[in-house]
Amino acid sequence: MQGGMMKQKLMFIVETVGGGVRTHVLQLINGLDPEQYDITLVYGERYDHVFEQQKDELARKARLILVPSMQRSIGLKTTTAAIRELRAIIHNVQPDIVHCHSSIAGFVGRIAAHQERVPKVFYTPHAYAFDAPEFSTLKRDAFILMERWASRHATTRTFNVSRGEYRNALKHHIDRPDKFRVIYNGLPDIDMPSRLEARERLGLRGVIPDDAPVVGCCAWLNDRKDPMTFMRIAKRTLAANPNVHFVYIGEGEPDFVAEVKRYIAENGMEKNIHLFGYRSDADILVPAFDVYLLSSLYEGMPYSLVEALRAGVPIVATRTTGNDEVVIPHVNGELFGVQKPDEGAKMLKKVLDLRPETGALTQHVKQTYYDRFTEQQMLDSITKEYRA
Structure with missing residues (x-):
């Protein structure tokens, strides 16, 4: 503890722990002050080699909880199962802050946190799914509606990783401007080989x-x-x-x-x-x-x-x-x-x-x-x- 402050219970919810999302979440786990935050990472079954290699080390800094029901599919059955399982975990951990990453975890995680009355719920899209050109118009429209509902009813603030992402949120009327904050991804300054x-x-x-x-x-x-x-x-x-x-x-x-x-x-x-x-x-x-x-x-x-x-x-x-x-x-x-x-x-x-x-x-x-x-x-x- 610092300055007499109690540790805050912080929970990250991530469906796919790979690429830039994995980099970002691991930076937060490794970079946040352990005297101020008690961290739980809730994640799905899709993760890359780097996460696999670092799991044991991460387990010393955060509580790791695998949720197999949290999947890329947004079908009613899988979504309902994921929300139910996440609610049970949130109810057990009682976090002060939930921070969800990417569209799928962003939707099910925010709904579960809202239903469990978590005081602060943050969200980082890491590129909105409705921008993905491979999705049909119907699917993109569905993602827009999901983002709108979750932002307006179950989000304290969304962190956009670029101004372009922020502009896209406003363009699709996801929420009012003050619900968003642009925070660029950053990297530590390290020694590089020649x-x-x-x-x-x-x-x-x-x-x-x-x-x-x-x-x-x-x-x-x-x-x-x-x-x-x-x-x-x-x-x-x-x-x-x-x-x-x-x-x-x-x-x-x-x-x-x-x-x-x-x-x-x-x-x-x-x-x-x-x-x-x-x-x-x-x-x-x-x-x-x-x-x-x-x-x-x-x-x-x-x-x-x-x-x-x-x-x-x-x-x-x-x-x-x-x-x-x-x-x-x-x-x-x-x-x-x-x-x-x-x-x-x-x-x-x-x-x-x-x-x-x-x-x-x-x-x-x-x-x-x-x-x-x-x-x-x-x-x-x-x-x-x-x-x-």
Whole structure:
């Protein structure tokens, strides 16, 4: 206890503990003062390697509760089962604060917390589901209605990870403006390997020349990240400059992986495109890149771009929510239209052509990280809301 204050019981509710959501929640568990917060993490069955590896360590900092009924499906049966199970857990733990993450947990978690009369209920969407292009109009409309009801009846405040996400909430009349607060994702400032050290660790040294330009990305191979646009930009770039190499770090759905590999083979790009799959050390491999290329269809606030800024690597990314708040054109990178590989290749060439000025460019890139995206800025903003 500090200053005579009692510990607050804080509960995180997350359906999928993977990617940026996992990064964010683990940062909160590890970064919040254990003298002030007694933490419980309630999570679903879908989680990634990093969470699996850190579960034992996390269990020393937070109570971990698996809820199998909390699933991606929003059917009546699964939703009802999840709410019932969450209510029982909340009733048992009696949290002072519940903080829900992403759309599914955001809906069932907030309803359960509301029904159990939790004093403070917060929500971080990490990109609204109604923005997902893969969903039908009917499904998107359903998500909008769910978000409206939960925000107006069961939420103290929503934390949007970007201004674009906040604007989308207002555009769809989710709630009044004062129910939202924009809090950017942040990362801790850590020591980074040099460019050549990162390439050695990645396994590129001896495979490609040390002075070869490398364009890289750390992302899922899935719909949202649109890896095929990344590959099409690579094809156009290599037609003009066969010395460039492309690196994609990340795992994905078997169909996507097969499609990407087929495209690479059909276009004879096997020597220039390197697929590394999942890497637990992906965040410190970013200095291996000369340019970070992200081709997402939509985002909330991608941690991967913040990792690029922290490493001093300029970015070429799609002009979409979140990306357009990390990337400042002509300062730390360039933007291009979603699913527009010709424009993407043009912007990539523009940034690659700046390589001789890499020292000055690296400083500009890093400064945008220090200005807006440190972990401490994020933690301070969130704890301020918890205490309000």
